[in-house]
Amino acid sequence: MENVVYDRPRSSRNQMASHSYSRKAGAHPRMLDSSVELTNYCPPDTVETFLEELNHSQGDDLDDQETAPAPPRASSDWSTRKSLLSERWEKERACLVNTMVAQQNVTTQICQQCGISPAAVRCRDCRPQPFFCADCDVSIHRNHVFHNRDATIAGFFQPLPPTTCVVERALSQCVCIVPLEMPKKICSCSPGSLSVNTGKVVAVVTMNGRYDLSMPEMKCEACKTTWSPGVDDLVRNDYWPATLHFSTVYSTDVFYSYEELKMAAPGLSCQAFLRMLDQRTLRFGRIGKITADSFRKSFLEWEAVRFEVDKICREEHFVCPACTPDMLAVSVDGNRKHYRFKNAARSEEKALFDGIFIAKDDEVERFVDYIHSTTNHVSGRGVCGGEWSAARETSQKSSSKIDEEGLELAVCRHGVFLTALNMFRGEIYAYPLYLQNKLANTPISFFAMDVTCKYWPYLNKVTKSCPELQHLLSMKPFLSVFHAKAHDFKCEVKWSGAYQQGAGLTLGEEVEQCNAFLSRIAVTTKHMSKAGHTDMLTLMAMRWNQQKFNNLATSLACRYQKATKRLESQLQDLESMRIQLAVTQVEVEGWVTDIKEWAEATTSQKNARS
Ligand SMILES: [Zn+2]
Ligand SMILES: [Zn+2]
Ligand SMILES: [Zn+2]
Ligand SMILES: [Zn+2]
Ligand SMILES: [Zn+2]
Incomplete structure (x- = not known):
């Protein structure tokens, strides 16, 4: 569900909050800390700001360094400095033109190697002594075949391939041998x-x-x-x-x-x-x-x-070190950008990384068929909160020009790819179910999705007919925090990860950042063969994870610091609000329970009806 534009009609409940969100894209990301608080959070306006924020929430300083302007130095501001710099360049330009022209001039030089013969070749890779006579050029560059040389004999610099040399002021062919270590002995002769x-x-x-x-x-x-x-x-x-x-x-x-x-x-x-x-x-x-x-x-x-x-070397590419041995949250979502054209390169070759990251299609197919046949499922649309429509259950294979329709991804809360599968039937619930089941051998506390409110009742139903999946219910449902804003308010209260005990600052949206990265690869993979598609995606996911691992120490430290600060300010807010309204802790807790019961009652009625 990437590229969802948060264009939710501003209802009465977040009008009070909307003023707090006035950040422009490209502004210094550090400003975020003070402007966004969990209590009066309002959904970001565009995907870009959302992703940027997500980056930030993950304490990922990689991208920050790229976008953040240099720290203000000296007294002048950035634009003054910039124009000053341009001025200096402009003053210098005429001089630079002369230098560049002069540089092209071939003057008669003496070989800097032997110091006797006139130079015939210039090698820029041999600086500080770039000029060679014909003989010295051959003797030196026999061992440096990758040097890029120019002949000077014609009165201008003429680029030479390694197999061309100068003989008696004319170009001639020579042989060049690939530099390789060779054995000292190949037989017992001298x-x-x-x-x-x-x-x-x-x-x-x-x-x-x-x-x-x-x-x-x-x-x-x-x-x-x-x-x-x-x-x-x-x-x-x-x-x-x-x-x-x-x-x-x-x-x-x-x-x-x-x-x-x-x-x-x-x-x-x-x-x-x-x-x-x-x-x-x-x-x-x-x-x-x-x-x-x-x-x-x-x-x-x-x-x-x-x-x-x-x-x-026992390096695990799809296991997050920070989530080992216990995983707090896994976030699952579909990516529709990853379709592949049916008429793209057809070949029967097997992917090198088959089943490493993207699950084998036949295994997924078998699982989906099993679930569908045992649960005798009904098709219907997963709609919540009016126009919101994400996963839906249809059993028909789509019959369009594309083969795979997209990827269903599972990502941990640190943005590390865990596993994925190719979608062939749209975003059916059986796909996240497959991923959940696949990940269930590690202890996971929360299972985050953008349509948890629809998926969890489905899971409950499925486990009745498939008791072997019962253990999946030990995870707690978690509706991704930003997506929840687009759901029904009661639904948000009941399912949103923001109100889950023990979830901390988990957003459940970590998958969106990974999706954005994968979507950018999709332009090249959609025309690839099946094997090429799988291999390229697996490889990129692997390298992405590697980057995350390399950065983990810094990003975890940042996140910890941020979480500590956030907790402190939230507790202060709560305390001051309590004093202002003159209520006791017990009363506050009573209110929370009331609201939860209210949401529970109405949503379960609705579910019973549908
Ligand atoms: Zn020489
Ligand atoms: Zn050279
Ligand atoms: Zn021999
Ligand atoms: Zn993790
Ligand atoms: Zn909902």
Whole structure:
């Protein structure tokens, strides 16, 4: 239920509160603490402000650092400083133009290596001594094949691929060998008989684009033993093969960068990333393109191996350390952005991360069928509080152009992905039921949803026909705090997490922040094959969790501090209100019970009727 715009008609009960919410998007997030209090809280106006707030409520300082303006320094304010800076740049511009033009001028230089011959090549990667004569260039760059050089002989800087060198003031071809560690010995003959030759040509892809180089090959002249690098040699040297025959080899740095970019900009497509690398290939005077299909496959295979290594190290990707061993709250919601087109790449390949994060479709299907057949369910819409409509129960598979309709996600209160499933039938209650059942082996206190008020009676009904699910009722129902505002008032009193003993500052909306992140990936995954879709989502969820784990110490400390302050101020508020109204603690408690009973009576009547 992401992207819900909180446009609830302002009823009488929050008119008194609406003045307190006057925060503009982009304002300093620290201001929030003082402007928003739980007692007079009013739903935020847009999804952005809501998400921003959610970020903040989770004590996640990651995003804060990005948006927060620098702390005010000196006497001048931000805009004055900004215009001052621009002025200085402007003054300097004419001079910079001259420098840039002069920099392009090829002056006759002497080789900085031998100090004798005139320079023929400039290598910017060899600074502070960038100028080489033809011979020194070959002898030095034989061992630095990834350096980006320019020839100076034509009177301008001309980018050179590594396999081009200068011979007698003309460009000529030479061979370049992929830098790899080679064995000292391949046979028992004397080392003098060993020679290194050029083997097969491979395309090596680094963050600077594609290089066409040769693999090394060793040969003993005496006994004719040969050695050539295998896949294991490549992997040991931080390369990763595109296929097991490796006519293309990626530097693992490219994969790390792709993953990091993908986390920073989840909507980035693989093609866009490779186009950027292709452009770099061209800029440095090389040629050749990088194929997207093989890149994607190779990347995922690399990730699969990393995942296995993590497994050996007993790293859990979908278990929140802060929620171990007892989990306070899990929050479940559907994400409709994650549909996938039926006509998207069809392939029978199996996902590498099948069942790791997203539950296996056939298992979910079996569970849903079982529930439906045993409970003899009725279809109906989950509507509460008038226009609000979220989960609904239909058993029909939808027959549109899309395959998966979305994801149903379970997230802990720290925003860590726990598990998910592919939806095929809209948001039916059996989906959260499946996730709840799957998570039930860890002790969980609260089960948060945006339609708890409808789901819990359903769960009660289901457990009557399926007693083996009885244990699920030991969790307490929790209606997400912001969503509750859109429900009926009685419903809010009865179910809202804000009024649950022991829930603390849990909002039950943590899933929305995760949903927002996943939704940004959806632009690229909706055209992918089933396997690619599962793998990419699992991978991104894994990295998201990793970021959360790395940040956990700081964010937990922030949350603790915030909760302590909040508790103190709330207690003070209560105390002053009590004095103002001249009532005793017992009377206040009596009122609470009255309201609870009133809400209980009316909602249970309603449920009995429907
Ligand atoms: Zn020289
Ligand atoms: Zn160099
Ligand atoms: Zn030998
Ligand atoms: Zn957690
Ligand atoms: Zn409700």
